[in-house]
Amino acid sequence: MAKQTFEKALKQLEEIVRELEIGDLPLEKAIAKFEEGIRLSRFCSETLDETEKRIQLLIQDPQGNVVGESFPKSGKSDEPEDRT
Numbered sequence: 001m002a003k004q005t006f007e008k009a010l011k012q013l014e015e016i017v018r019e020l021e022i023g024d025l026p027l028e029k030a031i032a033k034f035e036e037g038i039r040l041s042r043f044c045s046e047t048l049d050e051t052e053k054r055i056q057l058l059i060q061d062p063q064g065n066v067v068g069e070s071f072p073k074s075g076k077s078d079e080p081e082d083r084t
Contacts, residue, residue: 006047013040 016037020030061067 004043006044009040009043009047013037013044016040 016033019025020033020037025033056066059067
């Protein structure tokens with residue numbers, strides 16, 4: 001079996017969501033797709049968490065101080081941008 005990648009998992013998850021949204025799967029297949037979607041969602045979430053930790057390690061100086069800022073969780077900053 002080929003190693004799962006984030007990109008492949010996300011693509012599979014998107015396809016499962018489309019199939020479930022259509023709503024014409026028999027109950028057993030829908031449940032199996034839902035379970036697979038949960039597995040893929042967890043894989044993607046864990047991969048993103050690991051990536052965030054790696055990025056934070058890369059931006060630390062030798063004393064362990066963070067140089068720069070970590071990414072906001074929502075993708076948006078709570079603070080307004082300084083446009084001066």
